[in-house]
Amino acid sequence: MNVRQWSRDLTMGARFAFTGGREGWMRAVLTAVGVGLGVALLLLTTAIPSALQARSDREKARTxxxxxxxxxxxxxxxxxxxxxxxxxxxxxxxxxxxxxxxxxxxxxxxxxxxxxxxxxxxxxxxxxxxxxxxxxxxxxxxxxxxxxxxxxxxxxxxxxxxxxxxxxxxxxxxxxxxxxxxxEHFGQPLGPPDPLDPVLVLLIIVVFVVLLLPVGVFIAAAVRFGGERRDRRLAALRLVGSDSRMTRRIAAGEALAGAVLGLAFGTVFFLLARQLAGSVQIFGKSVFPSYLNPTPALAVLVAVAVPAAAVLVTLLALRGVVIEPLGVVRAAKPARRRLWWRLLLPIGGLAMLYPMIGKGNTSGNFNQYLVIGGVLLLLIGVTALLPWIVEAVVSRLGSGSVSWQLAIRRLQLSTGTAARMVNGIAVAVAGAIALQMLFAGVEGDYTKSSPNDVQRAQMQVRLPYDVPLDRAREQYARTDGVRKVAAIGTASLGDKKHDPDSSTSMTVGNCASLREVATLPACHDGDAFLIKGGDADPDALKLGRPGRTLYIDPSYDQGLVGKQVAWTVPQGIKVARVRADATNGLTGGILVTPSALPARGAEAVEGNVYLQIDQSAPDVYDLVRNTTAKLSPLAHAWTWASTEQDNRYTSIRTGLSVGATCVLFLIGASLLISQLEQLRERKKLLSVLVAFGTRRRTLSLSVLWQTAIPIALGLALASVVGLTLGVVLQKMTGVSVRVDWSSLLSMTGIGAGVVVLVTALSLPPLLRLMRPDGLRTE
Structure with missing residues (x-):
């Protein structure tokens, strides 16, 4: 390879990109904007490790x-x-x-x-x-x-x-x-975090691959904006003596110039997004702009890979185009696309993932290279199969309305262009379907049912020792939206003041509250009860003999001093039977009403209040928290939920939501740019049709059909590939295979919705282009 020749031809192509008049600049700017959006998202992705590290450092520094x-x-x-x-x-x-x-x-x-x-x-x-x-x-x-x-x-x-x-x-x-x-200082050392289990690592890997691959697909499509006009211009170079290889290198130089300009645009977009990140909160997460510093090595990789990909994509695209001095050979019927090598990609991806089926969390880590390679091949298979499917389907479509026939004929002439527009959406939807199935499959492993009985209480409040239970009960009973209050105090009982040999629990509350934790006989203030039967505490049976002196809150050798309040078991202590409380726990030991406590006994009792609330009442949760704050700043109220989810699993799912939001924005913006570029290339054709009397409604419908048909085929292919990948990933994690039809329909609907929105946004420019004066040229 002659390096000097290559550099000269690439430089000439770059010069053509910026000296080709208004058309050349428009093409270069469209390419740069499309590439720039992808570059900005790649730079944001490369900044994620530094952002996570910065958040972690800040959290550690204030511990x-x-x-x-x-x-x-x-x-x-x-x-x-x-x-x-x-x-x-x-x-x-x-x-x-x-x-x-x-x-x-x-x-x-x-x-x-x-x-x-x-x-x-x-x-x-x-x-x-x-x-x-x-x-x-x-x-x-x-x-x-x-x-x-x-x-x-x-x-x-x-x-x-x-x-x-x-x-x-x-x-x-x-x-x-x-x-x-x-x-003595902030930044107390914490123990090392628990390592992620293999399934969570698999989730992170697949999330990154699925979110980044559509970005690469869009960048590859953006560098080919204006492809048909460019190829026709290259025929003029052949006419003045350029050979076919030189012509392709010049075309690659033109794409290289657009990609380099796209790097500049992408840097500007990234800096704007970086500054905007400080004022935006997505799914409860926010960052400072200073966090978003791309990792230098990854940023250099992006700066090198994007221009190199532009050159490579252009050279590969022109391999199937014959550029002659008198024009580009596109009018002849192109050779039918071959299917066999396109099927090798998804088959190869399945072959790479197959050895890891059934591993789950029990057979070591998944091979990261096989996972990345397998998922990549399956999703890239979408981009390879879609042009073949579009060609095979539209070649068999024919009769219909005028708008239908115009659209079908256009698709038959340029199936590759139509597929390129849809590839990014199809890849994103396929990956999203697979991820949703994977998350749905493993969610049960990271979500457990709460032991709390949410029918008996919906909120719980933990009170410090100095808040009297009666006062708390009265305050909550007067709070709007609170239907029922059960205030229960707990303390420990021992046979000695210091380091007791035997101990049991003491539960304090009025009769109504005690009935939430035990089955009582007749109850009046001043009564005490001993839990017997079933799983009764044997120490309680020994300590609960009438007349025995016990100590509330004895001290232990832990550096913390107890209250050590003496209490004598009353002669009239009654027998009670245990009952599951609102937390579905069993309360044993000794139960007492407030009047049965000694004078200082209440100071040793830590209270818990269980609230049954009217969830339809406005701001009821915050009203309860306000009451809690009035009782004591150290009191803590929280809401019960029927399920509890692993925090790390929730964080990964939140990261997916944030990333998917960014990718959806990129999909919509890039698709809109691609649509505008396609309309700009057809400006004269549209003007001719209007000049010959074609109705604008007919042309608008034809443009809609040209978008809708490839999108429908792309979403159908994405659903098949996404379901296949989702099933394989579920089998890899060792969970039962379950198709999440709601996620499949929602992801497909979101993809279709993006296309409808883009089509609606492209209608005003389309109407402006459909004017007879568009035939004028200089």
Whole structure:
């Protein structure tokens, strides 16, 4: 290969791209915009690792609560007491901390210049905006602090994160190692995260392949914008003495120029999207623009691969085109496309995936190279099979209305162009169907039914020791939307003040609340009950003898001092039978009503309130949380759900949703650009038809048919390939094969909806092109 000759021809082609007048610039800009959208999405993808690492580093830097009572430092002028007061407001999570410095050198949270005094708070910019807005009325009632500052970027994991630090006092006596602790610095070390199981790794790999492959397909299609006009222009080069190889190299240079300009466009699009990312929240996730820094090696790979792909795609596309000095040989009937090599791609993909069928989570990791190669070959098979299918179908279509015949004849003359427009959508839909089937198949492994009885209660509140149960019960009963309240306190009972030999549980509540956990005989305030029968606690039967002195909340060798309140088992203690509570747990030990406790006994009781609510009442969840905040900032309320899902599985599914949103935007934008380019190439043809009296309605319908027929064939092929890949992936993960018909129909519908939207957006330009003055030329 003569490098000098290649470089000269490529340079000449690049010059033609920018010196060919208005037509040349239009073609170059359309190519650049199409390529640029794909490049921008690739750059965003290469920035994902750095964004995830940045979020992780920020989260580690502000870590304070490690849920351990081991290693709590002693109070000094370098310590800070921190309490977790996380909250939720209208399905938005709020990260909250109460802080109490114990000296002048107490550590500062990241992003905070000064620890707030009691009654003050510093908030994230997003929380500040929410509190100032009309939507934050109920939240303002819940946070009775004066805002004295904002948290800097270094203290937040996302631009839209809701977070605050509030000043407090008297936190030290509440230290329990879980919700309240003492620290000497932020950034407490956490244990290494649990490794992902093989199925989750498989999900991540398939998600990346499925989301990125349509981007590559669109970039390959974008570099061929204006292909028919370009090929006709190349005939003029043959006329002045260029041979066929030189002509192809010049054409590749023209595509190379568009791809390089597309890199510039893509960089600009990426920078705009990067800046916009700071103000956008997708599926509850947000980032700072500074997070989105593409990995240098991957960015260089994109910069090299896109122009190289443009040259390669152009050379491959021109192999089937005969360019002669007097024109391009397209009028003759082209040779029929061969099917055999197109079938080899999906068959090869299945062969690569077959050895991993049945592995699931029990036979080691999946071979990543085989997974990537197999999924790629199956999805690329869509792009190879679609032109053959379009050609085979449209060659057999004929009679119909004028608009139908115009559309069919156009498709018969350029099946490759029609298939190129649809390839990206077909690949995206096929991959989405397979992924939805895979997620549906393994969802049961990462979703478990909650043990809570959501018919008996829909919310639970955990109360600190200093909140009386009676007061909590009254406050919740007066809250709008609350139908029933069961306030139950728990404490431990031991036979000694320190390190008891025998211990059991004590449950405290009024008669109505105690009946939620046990079957009681006649009950009055002042009664006590001993659980007998069934799975009764043997220690409770021994400790519950009348007249015996026990100790509420004895202390253990864990650095935490108990209340050690003496209590004598009453002579009239009654027998009760255990009953499953709202959490479907069995409560054993001794049950007492409030009056049966000694004077200081209530201080050792930690309360839980179970609420049955009217879910149709407006803002009922936030009203309950407001009541909780009034009782104590350290009280915590949460909503029950019938199912619980693994956080890592949920994160992967959220990542898929975010990525699919971006890819759908790319699909729509690229398809619109491709459609406009096709209309621009047919400008004179449309003008001729209008000049001869063809109705605009007929031409509009013909354009619609030209889009609808390939799309219908592409979506049908995508459904078959997507179902096949989905079944194989389900077999690989070891789950029973189940076709998720709703996902299949929804993905196909979304693909069709994108096409309908693009067609509607292309109608105004089409109507402008259908004018007789379009015949004018210079």
């Amino acid at each position: 304070d609560i490690t849920f351990s009572d081991v290693g709590i430092p002693k109070a000094s002028d370098r310590t800070l007491v921190v309490a977790a007061v996380d909250d939720t407001y209208r399905d938005k999570d709020i990260r909250g901390r109460e802080v109490q410095p114990e000296g002048s050198r107490a550590p500062l949270p990241p992003g905070v210049k000064k620890n707030p005094a009691p009654g003050e708070m510093v908030v994230s910019p997003a929380l500040a905006d929410l509190l100032k807005s009309g939507d934050g009325k109920l939240l303002r009632e819940r946070l009775p602090y004066r805002t004295v500052g904002t948290i800097g970027e270094s203290g937040l994991v996302g631009a839209n994160e809701l977070s605050f630090y509030a000043g407090a006092d008297n936190l030290a006596p509440r230290i329990d190692g879980s919700r309240v602790t003492r620290i």
